[in-house]
Amino acid sequence: MKITDSYIFYGVKQYKDSVIFSVENTSKEPLFLVLTDKDGNKEEIPFDMNSHIGMIYYMEVPKSKVKGKNYLYRIGRRVEEDAFAPAIExxxxxxxxxxxxCIEKKDFEWGEDIRPDIPFKDMILYHLHVRGFTMHRSSKVKHKGTFEGIAEKCEYLKELGVNAIELMPCYDFNEELKTPAVLYSETVDEAEKEKVHRYNxxxxTDGFYMAPKNAYAAKGDGITSFCQLVKKMHENGILVFTDFFFGADKSTDFIKNVIRKWALDYHVDGFRVVGPSIPAPELANDPLLADIKLIFDAEPEKFGIHMGSRTCGLAALNAGFMYENRKFLKSDDDMLKRFVGHMLSCPDNYAEINYMADYCGFTLNDVVSYDEKHNFDNGEHNADGNDYNYSWNCGAEGPTRRKSVINLRSKQLKNAFVFLLLAQGTPEILAGxxxxxxxxxxxxxxxQDNVVSWLNWNDLKKNRDHFEFVKELIAFRKKHKVFHSGVAKRMIDYRADGFPDVSLHGEQAWAPRLDNFYRHVGIMYNGEYCGSHKEKDDTFFVAFNMHWQNHRFALPKPPAGMVWKRIMTTSSGFNNDPSEVPSKDFLVEARSVRLLKAVAEDKKKIKGKVREVKK
Incomplete structure (x- = not known):
């Protein structure tokens, strides 16, 4: 067999009459391809130890010989599965x-599939777990806990306003944890503790990176089910991201080949890539991935990524947004400057992914319902998990019937969503x-593969008002580019429009107080600055008061011929009939946000004022 560059790959490559197997062998021990038919009969075929390029050994086998069979590798006495197997059984x-x-999988018919063209600045990301999203019986889907289950919820995602979903790992990983746990609940006696089987x-974790998880498919065919999901999402204008974890033992070439496979063969639009040694520069500069969006856990500069035209598809997770804005939400000292910084931050050369809750931590509802973690059911005596959640239970730990606490929690949740959806960065919502x-x-x-982690869709009916508020807020963000312009805020009037692009205010207009003991600020967004010179938007004033006391805000004068009208508060929601703010200052109640819009003044009122002046 002639050695050519075409053999430099990992895994399996099929041709018309033959199949080439390629595997890394660092030990130089004898290497065998082990074929197993449906009856369990095995056949070992030795590799020619002279057929290799570096440490990559390859072998060509007639297609008829491998048809209908599974395969493994034996290296010396050690038997290994192929991490690059194109399909798994x-x-x-x-x-x-x-x-x-296994190798016999038909190519998926993509038809006219087209990736939606949605830049990070216009994206509403929605982070979900494939199994947990629809596994609960209240989901009412036909195929619970599967890719098909997500597809059945497509209309729900569209109603909410989501245009990008991010799936937690859905490559074929091993969900079995090797050690059982000792169930230890706060409500369980010592005598009632028992060992239980746990799942990852x-x-x-590591897995069969080339293949979507079969257990997430209704009929056990992960490749087909995943591709059908991606195609359906694309048809409905929704991008698909997937999460990947790579251990330190994974080479740069390995990681690049995996990401390429999912981008090119499975039409995935973007990736959150995490692990101890991610080759971020190599991924960012890979010409085959030039149109693919990449999310890393730090700014591109920290990975040594060269800033060029490719940066339009790069993003960094902004953990500081979550931690510091949670502190501001619960009225901690010295958070106001950081809060303002997060609300206005818009880097020139990459996107920031903002979030208030993530899979590894409290849900947003738990942020306002618990002061402490309650992880006893994990079997580690509540020693696992982060001890610093920057949460506040609003006066009672966990579920309560106290109306004052329930009402405050509801308002705090709405405050948190306003932080998330009115900030300049890309918002990511944790599913549920x-x-x-x-x-x-x-x-x-x-x-926790149980009701602890599975979304309870009964909560949607129970908390419909909260869902409607979030839905309206998402629609509001999408409509108004001044909150996601993709342009860095300078806080100056660099176009000589009469007002800065954004400006800060307090109890006196144009004179904000950002001292460490202040917890309230007003931000005015000038609609003339929402992108290019041709793009225009409305002008808004947002008053944030996270103090436990009411505060008065002085209003800056709106653009000529306009007045301020209140369109939303986190106490009462959106106002379908906006009311004018009559005075130059107004009261914002404790722990709440008010949103004002500059609208054209009523001509009848203007004429009335003119008559009064003449008299």
């Missing part, structure tokens, strides 16, 4: 992991936060 049922590589529910999903205070539900 033996993992069709959740909790059963007996993987075997999240999936941030829009209808007040709770994990009962568990902030590390990595092993």
């Amino acid at each position: 033996g993992t069709e049922k959740w909790g059963v992991h007996c993987p075997k590589g 529910y999240w999936g941030f 936060d829009e209808f007040m999903n709770s994990q009962l205070g568990n902030n590390n539900a990595y092993c």
Whole structure:
């Protein structure tokens, strides 16, 4: 067999009459391809140890010889599955992991599939777990806990206003944890503790990276089900991102090949790539991934990524947004400057992914319902999980019937969503936060494949008013580019429009107080600055008061011929009939946000004022 560059790859490559197997062998021990038919009969075919390029060994086998068979590799006495297997069998049922590589999978018919053209600045990201999103019986989908289940919820996602979903790991990982846990609940006696089987529910681990998870498919065919999901999302204008974790033992070439596979063969639009040694520059500068969006856990500069034209598709997770804005939400000292910085931050060369809750921590509802973590059911005596959640239970730990606490929690949740959806960065919503999903205070539900982690869709009906508020807020953000212009805010009038692009205000207009003991500020957004010179938007004033006391805000004068009207408060929601703010200052109640809009003054009122002046 002639050695050519075409053999430099990992895994399996099919041709008309033959199949080429390629595998890394660092030990130089004898290498065998082990074929197994449907009856369990095995055949070992030795590799020619002279057929290699570096440490990559390859072998060409007639297609008729491998038809209908699974395969493994034997290196010396060690048997290994192929991490680059194009398809996997033996993992069709959740909790059963007996993987075997296979090659006979038909290519998916993509038809006229087109990726939606949505830049980060216009994106509403929605982070979900494939199984947990629809596994609860209240989801009312036909195929619970699957890719098909997500597809059945497509209309719900569109109603909410989501235009990009991010799936937690959905490559074929092993969900079985090797050690059982000792169930230890705060409500369980010592004598009632028992050992229980646990699952790696999240999936941030090694796996068969080339294949979507079969257990997430209604019929056990992960490749087909995943591709059908992506195609349906694209048809409905929704991007699909996936999360990938790579350990330190994974090479740059390995990682690049995996991301390429999912981008090119499965039409994935973007990736959140995490791990101890991610080759971010190589991924960012890969010409095959030039149109693919990449999310890293730090700014591109920290990875040594060269800033060029490619940066339009790069983003960084902004953990500071979550932690510091949670502190501001619960009225901590010295948070006002940081809060303002997060609200206005818009880097020139990459996008920031803002979030108020993530999979590894409290849900947003739990942020306002618990002071402490409650992870006893994880079997680690509540020692796991982050001890610093920057949460506040609003006066009672966990579920309560006290109306004052319930009302305050509702308002705080709305405040948090205003922070998220009116900030300049790309907002990412944790699935279920829009209808007040709770994990009962568990902030590390990595092993909770049960109702703790599964979304309870009954909460959507129970908390419909909260869902409607979030839906309206998302629609408001989409409509008004001044809140997602993609242009860095300078706080100066660099176009000589008469007002700065944004400006800060307080109890005196144009004179904000940002001292460490202040917890309220007003931000005016000039609609003339929402992108290019041709783009115009409305002008808004947003008053944030996270103090436990009411405060008066002085209003800056609106543009000529306009008046300020109140269109939303987190106490009462959006106002369908906006009322004019009559005075030059107005009261904002404790722990709330008010949103004002500059609108053209009523001509009848103007004529009345003219008559009064003449008299």
